[in-house]
Amino acid sequence: MTNYQQRAPEAMIYQICLRGQLDQTWAEWFAGLEIVALTNGDTLLVGLIADQAALYGLIKKIRDLGMPLISLMPLNSTTSSFNPHEQV
Amino acid sequence: MPISILATKLHLPQPRPNGVARPHLIARLEAAQHCGLQLISAPAGFGKSSLLSEWQASTQQQVAWLALDEGDNDPSRFFSYLVHAIQTIVPSIGGAALSLIQAQPQAIEQALISLINEISGRSESISLVLDDYHVIENHALDQALSFLLEHLPAGLRLLIATREDPNLPLARLRARGQLHELRSADLRFSLAEAQQFLNNAMQLDLSGAEVAALEARTEGWIAGLQLAGLSMQHQPDRQSFIASFTGSHHFVMDYLLEEVLQHQPPAIQQFLLHSSILNRMCGSLCDALLPSNEQTGQSTLEYLEQANMFIVALDHERGWYRYHHLFGELLRQRLQRSLAQQTTTSLEALHIRASTWFEHNELEIEAFEHAAAANAIERAERLIEGKRVPLQFQGALLPIMHWLQALPTSVFNQYPSLWVTAASVWLATGQVNGIEQRLQAAEQALTRHEQSPKFQDLIGRIAAIRGTLALSQNDAGQIIAQSERALAHLALDNLSFRTSTVWKLGYAYQLQGQRGAAKHAYEQAISIGQRSGNLVTVLLASIGLGNLHESDNRLKLATTTYQQVLNACSNLGLPAANCGAELGLARIYYQANQLDLAEQYYQRALQSAQLLQHTDREVACQVVKARLLIAQGQFEQASLLLEQAQIAAQQHRHTTQHAKIAAEQIRIHLLRGQIQAAQQLAQSHNLAIGQAQVLLAQQQPSAALAVLKPALEQAQANGWHDQQLWLSLIQCLGLAALGEQGQALQILTKILITAESEGFVRIFLDHGSAMQTLLASINPQSAQAAYRDALLAQFASEHPKQLYPAAPSLLDLLSQREREVLHLIAQGYSNQAICQQLHLALDTVKGHNRRIFEKLQVQRRTEAVARARELGLLSQ
Numbered sequence: 001m002t003n004y005q006q007r008a009p010e011a012m013i014y015q016i017c018l019r020g021q022l023d024q025t026w027a028e029w030f031a032g033l034e035i036v037a038l039t040n041g042d043t044l045l046v047g048l049i050a051d052q053a054a055l056y057g058l059i060k061k062i063r064d065l066g067m068p069l070i071s072l073m074p075l076n077s078t079t080s081s082f083n084p085h086e087q088v
Numbered sequence: 089m090p091i092s093i094l095a096t097k098l099h100l101p102q103p104r105p106n107g108v109a110r111p112h113l114i115a116r117l118e119a120a121q122h123c124g125l126q127l128i129s130a131p132a133g134f135g136k137s138s139l140l141s142e143w144q145a146s147t148q149q150q151v152a153w154l155a156l157d158e159g160d161n162d163p164s165r166f167f168s169y170l171v172h173a174i175q176t177i178v179p180s181i182g183g184a185a186l187s188l189i190q191a192q193p194q195a196i197e198q199a200l201i202s203l204i205n206e207i208s209g210r211s212e213s214i215s216l217v218l219d220d221y222h223v224i225e226n227h228a229l230d231q232a233l234s235f236l237l238e239h240l241p242a243g244l245r246l247l248i249a250t251r252e253d254p255n256l257p258l259a260r261l262r263a264r265g266q267l268h269e270l271r272s273a274d275l276r277f278s279l280a281e282a283q284q285f286l287n288n289a290m291q292l293d294l295s296g297a298e299v300a301a302l303e304a305r306t307e308g309w310i311a312g313l314q315l316a317g318l319s320m321q322h323q324p325d326r327q328s329f330i331a332s333f334t335g336s337h338h339f340v341m342d343y344l345l346e347e348v349l350q351h352q353p354p355a356i357q358q359f360l361l362h363s364s365i366l367n368r369m370c371g372s373l374c375d376a377l378l379p380s381n382e383q384t385g386q387s388t389l390e391y392l393e394q395a396n397m398f399i400v401a402l403d404h405e406r407g408w409y410r411y412h413h414l415f416g417e418l419l420r421q422r423l424q425r426s427l428a429q430q431t432t433t434s435l436e437a438l439h440i441r442a443s444t445w446f447e448h449n450e451l452e453i454e455a456f457e458h459a460a461a462a463n464a465i466e467r468a469e470r471l472i473e474g475k476r477v478p479l480q481f482q483g484a485l486l487p488i489m490h491w492l493q494a495l496p497t498s499v500f501n502q503y504p505s506l507w508v509t510a511a512s513v514w515l516a517t518g519q520v521n522g523i524e525q526r527l528q529a530a531e532q533a534l535t536r537h538e539q540s541p542k543f544q545d546l547i548g549r550i551a552a553i554r555g556t557l558a559l560s561q562n563d564a565g566q567i568i569a570q571s572e573r574a575l576a577h578l579a580l581d582n583l584s585f586r587t588s589t590v591w592k593l594g595y596a597y598q599l600q601g602q603r604g605a606a607k608h609a610y611e612q613a614i615s616i617g618q619r620s621g622n623l624v625t626v627l628l629a630s631i632g633l634g635n636l637h638e639s640d641n642r643l644k645l646a647t648t649t650y651q652q653v654l655n656a657c658s659n660l661g662l663p664a665a666n667c668g669a670e671l672g673l674a675r676i677y678y679q680a681n682q683l684d685l686a687e688q689y690y691q692r693a694l695q696s697a698q699l700l701q702h703t704d705r706e707v708a709c710q711v712v713k714a715r716l717l718i719a720q721g722q723f724e725q726a727s728l729l730l731e732q733a734q735i736a737a738q739q740h741r742h743t744t745q746h747a748k749i750a751a752e753q754i755r756i757h758l759l760r761g762q763i764q765a766a767q768q769l770a771q772s773h774n775l776a777i778g779q780a781q782v783l784l785a786q787q788q789p790s791a792a793l794a795v796l797k798p799a800l801e802q803a804q805a806n807g808w809h810d811q812q813l814w815l816s817l818i819q820c821l822g823l824a825a826l827g828e829q830g831q832a833l834q835i836l837t838k839i840l841i842t843a844e845s846e847g848f849v850r851i852f853l854d855h856g857s858a859m860q861t862l863l864a865s866i867n868p869q870s871a872q873a874a875y876r877d878a879l880l881a882q883f884a885s886e887h888p889k890q891l892y893p894a895a896p897s898l899l900d901l902l903s904q905r906e907r908e909v910l911h912l913i914a915q916g917y918s919n920q921a922i923c924q925q926l927h928l929a930l931d932t933v934k935g936h937n938r939r940i941f942e943k944l945q946v947q948r949r950t951e952a953v954a955r956a957r958e959l960g961l962l963s964q
Binding site: 063 | 131132133222251252309311336337338339340341342413414417418421424425428
């Protein structure tokens with residue numbers, strides 16, 4: 001068993017951009033996602049999100065804070081060609 | 089089981105006394121009155137609820153309010169609240185819809201139809217606000233609401249406030265001009281409104297430039313402006329505050345909340361943070377949550393309200409409050425952070441305190457929800473049981489389901505009752521799969537626990553749930569076995585499980601034809617149900633009793649029973665009970681040959697039946713309708729209807745209906761002279777009555793009587809009075825066909841006594857002309873002559889029917905003279921005596937004999953007589 005296989009098959013890294021800055025104290029509220037302050041005053045939330053349900057749950061949390069959502073993007077990392085286990 | 093209703097969810101929120109009036113938006117809401125749906129869709133903090141509360145206080149329209157929460161994703165709970173909200177304006181409507189949804193939680197569309205019809209018939213005009221609709225995730229509810237919007241009665245319109253556009257046919261409504269929308273661009277504070285708010289409402293006295301800076305920084309976001317205003321109330325240096333706030337990129341609420349909190353005394357800070365775990369709060373609850381607070385909960389709440397601290401009153405008495413959702417969300421995030429930095433209090437401890445307070449105040453569902461949030465398993469498990477009725481039957485289906493879904497198997501095994509609760513919850517949502525596995529897991533877990541009264545009760549519940557599973561399969565043996573086991577183990581005071589179990593037992597006995605036992609069980613269910621207030625079971629058991637009265641040929645008693653049920657149902661609208669009673673009355677009026685009344689009750693029963701999915705009621709209605717059609721001579725239509733009924737019964741495995749459908753099909757075949765088809769059906773369904781009828785039609789009365797004899801003995805031994813009546817009546821026909829007129833009339837006379845006192849008519853008419861002939865031969869001087877005449881009059885007034893051809897071809901074959909000779913042979917006359925009697929020559933008589941033997945295909949005089957009897961020639 002390798003590490004990547006232990007992840008849920010649907011798990012994906014997402015990058016979510018919000019209008020306004022949040023400090024690190026919000027990391028726990030957002031299920032451990034990394035919080036990155038951008039120089040233009042926006043915030044990036046980055047991290048592994050287990051599945052679509054978790055993604056929607058997160059969007060709902062953002063909605064309930066009234067924070068404007070600017071973008072949401074999946075990042076291809078689990079299929080990186082540098083990972084020897086991924087060779088088919 | 090009635091859902092517990094919290095009045096605070098239906099409270100019309102009052103506008104803040106010093107809020108900013110928004111006349112242009114109110115005017116838009118008023119101007120769009122003709123729209124069936126007004127959508128107020130904007131993110132948190134845009135003043136949606138505030139606007140609607142300002143509107144409701146000023147409008148001439150009658151406004152009902154429903155504040156939704158996550159638990160309302162349970163359709164029956166959502167619908168119950170919806171009806172209760174409407175009842176705040178028109179208390180008398182929705183009762184039927186409400187009991188329908190309680191009895192059939194999945195039948196939301198049918199309940200809506202009932203509600204729509206009721207509103208259509210009223211003059212009131214109701215504006216229903218659904219606040220916080222974004223919490224609704226259950227697509228079934230979106231569909232139900234779409235259905236409501238498609239069929240919106242003139243007296244109802246909806247206003248939906250939500251953070252996200254609902255899954256409703258908005259484009260279609262927009263195109264038809266039936267939708268009016270207010271969105272974030274409409275709701276943002278304009279510069280003038282910001283100015284009015286900050287300087288008038290908050291009394292800050294800011295310059296135009298300062299207001300403009302704040303308005304720009306918050307982009308007119310009302311919650312942001314309000315928090316900014318609050319922050320500044322305690323700022324000695326407003327200028328520098330505005331400068332640093334507008335210069336910061338920080339998320340507005342996060343930045344400002346910090347400011348606001350820091351300017352509150354520590355006790356208020358703690359109050360705000362700790363009470364943020366509550367969905368609603370009152371003074372005494374806050375005192376319980378913050379023991380150091382020294383009973384200042386109520387005054388603190390009033391202070392917060394006065395200070396404009398995002399707090400909303402939920403009633404007129406200043407009893408219950410909640411935080412503005414956005415503010416509460418931010419406070420909870422802060423609470424989590426602050427609790428992580430100390431060790432004196434934990435989130436779990438706070439939830440336990442809340443749970444304890446709710447429990448003492450008999451708010452069981454909220455007590456459970458906080459116990460679940462604290463993950464206090466033992467406490468939550470105990471609270472689910474409820475004081476009188478388990479919480480899953482009171483509207484807490486979803487919170488319980490969510491909590492159970494998150495628990496590991498080891499916890500279930502430690503608390504076997506949770507397995508049983510899970511089975512019961514999933515059964516309540518109609519998901520039959522996986523229930524048996526949960527019950528087995530419960531039993532497995534119970535083996536590792538010592539015996540106690542509670543575990544005995546659990547064993548009883550497991551059996552009761554299995555009984556319900558067997559009920560959906562109509563598996564009488566299994567229902568009885570499980571129900572008896574349940575009754576042996578259930579706690580004596582567990583009346584909710586006991587009542588329904590005893591009813592199930594009655595139903596199973598009835599399926600098996602054990603009518604005495606069924607009657608006993610039904611009577612018991614009625615008695616326990618009346619004591620425990622379980623009206624639904626009382627009515628279902630009464631229907632069962634009515635069926636049994638019908639089976640006992642006690643049509644009058646059955647009529648009274650059904651009518652009582654209908655009276656009790658009139659403001660309940662329980663379709664299962666309605667259908668049972670209406671169908672029973674349709675059958676009884678059919679039997680009395682009052683076909684118009686029968687048709688009316690059939691129509692009503694069919695309407696009720698269509699509300700009951702997954703039952704055989706619709707098929708049962710079709711059988712009654714087929715009888716009506718046959719009586720009216722519409723064989724083709726009856727036949728088509730029975731075919732449909734048969735397909736439905738096969739598809740849905742309504743096995744108890746197969747024989748009833750076949751019995752009517754056999755009658756149609758016989759009426760059409762299709763004896764072969766009738767025979768096949770009677771054989772494949774093992775129907776004694778059908779086979780006897782076929783044999784009569786084939787002119788084999790001895791064989792018919794042979795079939796009837798054991799069936800009659802069986803019916804007699806089991807006390808199946810209805811069967812006995814039917815079988816004896818056919819027996820009469822058989823005996824008459826055999827020439828045993830005396831015996832036939834003796835039995836018929838007895839039948840007439842019962843028939844007259846209970847009003848049986850069609851049982852005679854449905855046998856057609858053979859029965860007419862037999863009745864006609866009853867002595868006009870006998871005690872039953874009056875009823876005989878009444879029946880004959882009914883025969884005369886309907887189209888003649890013939891099920892059993894009385895050998896007309898053979899009868900025609902024999903000449904008048906040959907028949908005279910045959911009669912004399914049968915009376916034992918010798919050829920010589922016949923000669924003398926008929927004044928004929930011996931050769932002539934012998935010639936007649938030869939022709940008779942030929943035509944009857946026999947060799948001897950004795951054979952001729954036997955065959956003639958068989959063919960009914962001697963009784964003519």
